[in-house]
Amino acid sequence: MKQNVLSIEAIETGTVIDHIPAGQGLAILRQFKLLHHGTAVTVGFNLSSRQMGSKDIIKIAGIMLDDHAANRLALFAPQATVNDIEAFKVVRKRALTLPQTISEVFCCPNGNCASHGEPVNSRFYVSTHEGETRLRCHYCEKTFPRQLVTEV
Ligand SMILES: [Zn+2]
Numbered sequence: 001m002k003q004n005v006l007s008i009e010a011i012e013t014g015t016v017i018d019h020i021p022a023g024q025g026l027a028i029l030r031q032f033k034l035l036h037h038g039t040a041v042t043v044g045f046n047l048s049s050r051q052m053g054s055k056d057i058i059k060i061a062g063i064m065l066d067d068h069a070a071n072r073l074a075l076f077a078p079q080a081t082v083n084d085i086e087a088f089k090v091v092r093k094r095a096l097t098l099p100q101t102i103s104e105v106f107c108c109p110n111g112n113c114a115s116h117g118e119p120v121n122s123r124f125y126v127s128t129h130e131g132e133t134r135l136r137c138h139y140c141e142k143t144f145p146r147q148l149v150t151e152v
Contacts, residue, residue: 009042015065016083016090017058017073022046024054026076031076031105031151032069038128039063052079075106075126075146078133098126098133106135106149113140122152 020028021113025043029115032041040061049055053074062080070082074096104121104149121137133146 003100009059010088011040011042011059011061011085012088014039014061014063014083014085015076017060017064017065017125018081018083019049020051020056020058020077020080022054026059027151028058028073028076032060032073034060037098045135053068057096068099069092069095072102072105073098074098075102075133098128101125101138102135105151108137108140108152109144109148110137110140113137113142115139124149133150 017028022045026046026109029041029043042059042061044057046054047057052078064084065082065094073082074080075098078098080096082094082096083090084094099122103123106122106124108115108122108124114120120139124135125138127136127143134143135146136143
């Protein structure tokens, strides 16, 4: 078990995104363009977690996520926590709330939707139903479970 303790290095200031479901870490890195900030990003995949079995962790040195970005994260990992780090200490732990709408990130699964083939950005209204995240398309007004909606 020792390697799980050593696998992620502490950061002085920045953000630690913890409790990401195993396998979602890469999607988050890609969506948030975390590798383009020019800062050090450390990622741990499939770390053991007492709560979750296994999880991914992302540490971003020198970057604080704003609430808008943190809430977008909830669409990928609703149970994730965002820890703000200063002087190697967690100064704030943020639980995530789903945004009300999301644009540009997802593609409508409805092949006949007007958002395809038009020069428009996708746009979805976010809701939850019995613990499941749902997205309703602004253009065709159909509702889809989050896991059926793929990223652009
Ligand atoms: Zn649509």
